[in-house]
Amino acid sequence: MASPVGIDKQGACTGQAIGHGESMNERPGFYEFFAGGGMARAGLGGTWQCLFANDFDPKKAKAYADNWGTNELWLGDVGEVTLGQLPGQADLVWASFPCQDLSLAGAGAGLTGARSGAFWPFWKLIRDLSKQGRKPRAIVLENVCGLLTSRNGADFAALCQTVGDAGYWLGAMVIDAQHFVPQSRPRLFVIALDRDVEMPARVFSPWAVDRWHPERLRQAQAALPEKLRAQWLWFTAPAPAPRQARLIDVIEDHPGDVAWHSAADTKKLLAMMSKGNRAKVDLVAGNARRAIGAVYKRTRFEGGKKVQRAEVRFDLAGCLRTPGGGSSRQTILVVERGKVRTRLISARETARLMGLPEAYRLPERYNDAYHLTGDGVVVPVVRHIAEWVLEPALTQSGIALASA
Numbered sequence: 001m002a003s004p005v006g007i008d009k010q011g012a013c014t015g016q017a018i019g020h021g022e023s024m025n026e027r028p029g030f031y032e033f034f035a036g037g038g039m040a041r042a043g044l045g046g047t048w049q050c051l052f053a054n055d056f057d058p059k060k061a062k063a064y065a066d067n068w069g070t071n072e073l074w075l076g077d078v079g080e081v082t083l084g085q086l087p088g089q090a091d092l093v094w095a096s097f098p099c100q101d102l103s104l105a106g107a108g109a110g111l112t113g114a115r116s117g118a119f120w121p122f123w124k125l126i127r128d129l130s131k132q133g134r135k136p137r138a139i140v141l142e143n144v145c146g147l148l149t150s151r152n153g154a155d156f157a158a159l160c161q162t163v164g165d166a167g168y169w170l171g172a173m174v175i176d177a178q179h180f181v182p183q184s185r186p187r188l189f190v191i192a193l194d195r196d197v198e199m200p201a202r203v204f205s206p207w208a209v210d211r212w213h214p215e216r217l218r219q220a221q222a223a224l225p226e227k228l229r230a231q232w233l234w235f236t237a238p239a240p241a242p243r244q245a246r247l248i249d250v251i252e253d254h255p256g257d258v259a260w261h262s263a264a265d266t267k268k269l270l271a272m273m274s275k276g277n278r279a280k281v282d283l284v285a286g287n288a289r290r291a292i293g294a295v296y297k298r299t300r301f302e303g304g305k306k307v308q309r310a311e312v313r314f315d316l317a318g319c320l321r322t323p324g325g326g327s328s329r330q331t332i333l334v335v336e337r338g339k340v341r342t343r344l345i346s347a348r349e350t351a352r353l354m355g356l357p358e359a360y361r362l363p364e365r366y367n368d369a370y371h372l373t374g375d376g377v378v379v380p381v382v383r384h385i386a387e388w389v390l391e392p393a394l395t396q397s398g399i400a401l402a403s404a
Contacts, residue, residue, distance in 0.1 A: 028091035028394055031136075033078060033122055037063040037372045039354060040094040040142075043382020047391065051087050054078055059368050060375075066361045079121035086125070089134040091394055095122055096142040096377050116143075123162055130166060137197055138390055139163070141190040142377050145174060148188060148220040156220050157228075159190065164231045168192035169199065171233040172221075173212040173385070179240045180380040182247040183317045183353040187377070188217070189385060191235050193393055200396040203389045204233040212236055237388035240380075247317060248292040250353060251332060255346035257366045266342045269295065269331065272310035280312055284335045293333040294318055295342070317345070317353055322374040323367050347373070355379035 027049040032040050035053040037060055053073045055061050061075045074085060097119045109116070119141075129135060141159070148156050163170045170192045177185035193199065208218050213234060221232060261269070270278060284291040294317040300309045312333055321328045330345045347362050347369035354373050362369040 029088060030092040030094060031086060031090045033093065033095040034097050034118070035064055035073065036060045036096065036376050037360075038068055039356065039376040039379055040096065040140075040382050041068065042356065042360075043377070043379040044092075044094075044386050045383060047386070048092070051090060052085065054081055059363060060372055063361065063363055063368075063372055077121075078118055078125070081125060083125070083128055083132060086129065086134075089129075090136045092138045092140070092390060093126065093136045094140050094142070094382075095119075097122060099144040099146070119159070127166065135167070135194060137194050137394060139168065139192040140385065140390070141192075143188055143190075145186055145188045145216065148216050153220055153223050157224055160224055160228050163190070163192045164228050166192075167195050168231075169195055169197075169233050170228075170231055171204065171235040172217055173235055173237075174214050174217050175212065175381050175384070177355075177378040177381055178243070178316055180243060180384070181353055181355050181378060182243070182245055182250060182315070183320065183378070185319045185378060187381070189381075191385070191389060193233075195231075197393060198396050199233070200392050203235060203237075203392050205236040206234070208234050209236050211239060235389050237384060240384060245352075247294060247315065248290070250317075250349055251292050251334075252346050252349060255343070255348070257348075257369075258344045258346050261342045266340060269310050269333075269342055270340065272297070272308060273312065274309055277310065277312050280314065281333070281335065281340060284314060285338050285340065288337070291335040293335070294345070295331040295333050297331075320350055320353060320370075320374040323370045328374075329370065350374065355381075 027047060029049045029051040030044065031051055032038065032053040035041070035055045036057075038053065041048075041050055041053070050068070050070065050072050053064065055064065055073070055075065056077050058075060061073055064073050074081065098116050126136065126139065141163075147159070150156065160170055170190065172188060172190045174186055174188055177183050177187070208221075221229065224232070270281065273281070281293070284293070291314055293312045293314045295310050295312045296318045297308055297310050299306050301307070310331075318330055320330065323329050330350075331342055332345050332349070334341045347366055348358075350370055350373040351360055351362055352358075354376050355378050356373070363372060
């Protein structure tokens with residue numbers, strides 16, 4: 001049954017309606033749906049004011065409340081959210097809706113699936129807000145890149161049609177988190193801006209930009225109906241500054257929530273590597289310097305048979321996933337003075353890979369923390385989109401921004 005969640009674990013979703021520029025600091029307001037631990041909120045930062053947040057997972061909701069100290073979060077299914085719970089008129093709605101039916105690991109149900117299909121009751125709220133004269137100025141829909149090809153492109157086309165029909169300019173960017181943190185994590189960000197908003201030229205390009213619009217996105221856009229392509233903008237942003245953080249920088253020397261594997265378990269893991277991957281380990285083992293690698297177990301076809309392999313890389317962690325099974329948990333491999341040690345990645349290390357600050361409070365249970373971070377959006381990616389697309393567009397339309 002749906003229930004409100006506040007920082008005191010008792011407070012209901014309260015607060016008076018706040019319109020544009022009516023908050024105490026004249027900050028733009030946003031709703032955060034499928035909020036998880038509030039990583040989009042962390043990325044938006046103090047320039048923005050959260051008016052309402054929603055998630056159906058009690059464990060994630062507790063983490064949200066533990067970190068933000070507010071009572072804006074309502075625990076329950078998005079289909080049960082009422083318009084009366086949504087204060088004022090949001091300048092931005094952020095929705096990182098479920099990806100399970102769109103991911104490579106899913107069953108291919110797409111937006112018709114029980115989980116990713118949560119997009120539709122969410123969008124009904126957007127449509128009903130517009131009918132009330134409370135149309136959000138901007139919307140960001142974040143998901144896996146599998147949305148571009150799910151059901152042969154039908155899901156992406158349906159989503160774009162739905163957004164375009166609601167009176168929005170629409171576009172998308174594919175951003176890999178490795179530009180900001182030492183984790184390979186490409187994600188699709190569909191961006192919608194009210195067509196009544198005066199669009200500053202600096203937030204979009206006349207053509208696709210390789211950095212943000214890879215071939216798979218261009219193909220998906222080209223397959224849209226002509227009317228939708230006429231409503232499409234190639235949203236763009238400057239290249240981020242060179243990433244400073246390395247994989248070795250996020251690794252804990254003495255993690256408290258994971259233990260080192262036995263020598264036998266490490267040997268077994270190394271035996272699962274292909275010759276090429278084992279050669280990487282042997283190469284760094286021959287150096288005097290300490291080296292950190294990230295290992296994923298993957299199923300590969302070799303000789304017509306399925307074989308489970310351990311694959312390692314020393315530059316980046318692989319994409320964090322929720323710990324549905326043992327192979328989904330990433331392993332840390334440490335090579336020092338020729339000796340190889342392995343262990344599961346710690347919860348704090350996963351948080352660092354998501355760009356969360358050290359002060360961010362994680363769930364006490366390891367699996368709960370891993371699930372929270374593996375399901376999240378990378379914080380500095382959100383900030384980059386906000387800084388270079390959302391905030392310039394809203395400032396152009398007359399919204400007061402604290403940093404403007």
